[in-house]
Structures are given as structure tokens and as C-alpha cells.
Amino acid sequence: MTEAGPWGDDRFVWRIPLSGTAFGPMDGPGFDPPVTWRCALDAVARDLRCLRYGRELDVDGLIWELAVDGDFRVWAGWRGGRGVSGFSNGSNLTVDAAYGEAAAWIAEVVQDDLAGYEFVQWPSRGRHLLTPGVRTGKPFWVDPHGDVAVAPIGELCKHAGRRPGAEACP
Template structure:
């Protein structure tokens, strides 16, 4: 079953700068975005400054798009800027996901998106990409060759 279109009229959509700042919305004034998801986006944005190798990708001016549709499914993305293409993706997580679940999903989504750019490895320690995992209830980057956090 295909997921609903996250950017349709029945969605609440917020724009949140990756560099930090308040969420903005033209369509849903007075409705705050889900806190766990805002924290997850902020955590991944902070991690984007670390352990990125390869071609320079300037993510500082990007703005997150966070959408919650009428069935409470969440989608994220960003609009393209300065050599970074835009994307949007929703994979079945709902607004009530925990911070840890949201952070791991956001990290995996962004890692997959950046893998589409020539020679971008994020996050990486040497030859291996670290993988986002949920350990107990906390998100963490894990080396797949040895399991080290």
C-alpha cells in the first residue's frame, strides 16, 4: 500500500533551519511540530558537521521540511541549495515515534540521501560508514565491523 502524499493539503508542514532556529509554518499557525521529531532533526543536523569525508557538501543553509499527514505519518526532507539536491521521504513512522526511533530513522534517511553524491561518506571512521542504530532507547552511531559505538 503506498504511503499518502506528505505534502498534500491535509498535512501540517514546518520548515526548520538545519543550523538551528525556530520552526516556521504558513499553513498551521499555533500548532507546534512534534518535539521528538524536532529533537531528532536537530541531533542529525549537529552530526552532519562531524566525520563527513569526500566532496564538500555545504548543508549549513539547508532547511528541513517536516510534515505530518492526516493519518499521523511523518515525512522529512529539505529543499535543494548550493550544490545539494532536495529530497522528501516518508517510510511509515508516525508522529508518536520516540526520539530514539525518530533520530535513527532521520540519520539513516540523510545518510542514504548523501550517499547519492560523488564521494560523500557520512559518518565515516576510515573505510567504514557508521550505521545509525537504536541501543536500548538511545540513538547511536555504530561501527558495523566490531559493533563499537
């Protein structure tokens, strides 16, 4: 669907269920969202199930909102519901951004939004937050104390119990 953006500009908007991101948009302008961005949303949605500490948040009913404005810049956020407020954040990234950049940016804006809730830490291994980053073009969760890649974004649940540095050699 085409909507007026915050400054009156037209933009394409897709609404995608957080729990079913990989299955396509729930509502949109009549064509699929950019694959890179749909995959980035899906990866972050999978990771939201792991290493989230603090107040319980029901994220299953949330709806992603992905938008592309007239300058091809991407906006992302979600509609609120079940005790979770909505948010939308614009980026300097465009529709042709690489997957690593897109997934790391989505992870960062979601992490920033969740930090606004009392006692919510995501993703956290108990002492500090992991930070999103890009390594060799791929998005990773990084332990900032030692700059160690913990898990690829989208695979956090698979790596939640591993010690940093315990991954198999290539």
C-alpha cells in the same frame, strides 16, 4: 501550513533551518512540530558537521521539511540549495514514535541521500560508514564491524576522535 501531499492528502508541513533547528520552525501550520521529531532533526543537524568525507557540501543553507500526513505518519527531508538537492522520504513511523526511533530514522534517510553524491561518505571514520541504530531506546552511531556503539546521535562531534570501546565505564 497545510499542504497537499504527493497523493492529494492534506498534511502539516514545517520548514526549519538546518542551522537553527533548536530555535523553532521557520514556517509552519501555526503550532510547533512534535518535540520528539524536532529534537531528532536537531541531533542529526549537529552530527552533519562531523566525520563527513568527500566532496564539500554546504549544508548551512538547507531547510528541513518535516510533515505529518492524515494517517499521522511522518515525512522528512530538506529543500535543496548551494549544490545540494532536495529530498523527501516517508516513514512508517508516526508522530508518537520514540525519540530513539525518530533520530535513527532521520539519520538513516539523510545518510542515504548523501550517499547519492559522488564521493560523499557520512559519517565515516575513513574505512566504512557508521550506521544509525537504537540501543536501550536511545539513538546511536554504530560501527558495523564489531557492532560497537561509537556515539549517541547528536553527539558525534564530541566522540569523533575516540576509539570504539574507549568510553568510560558507567
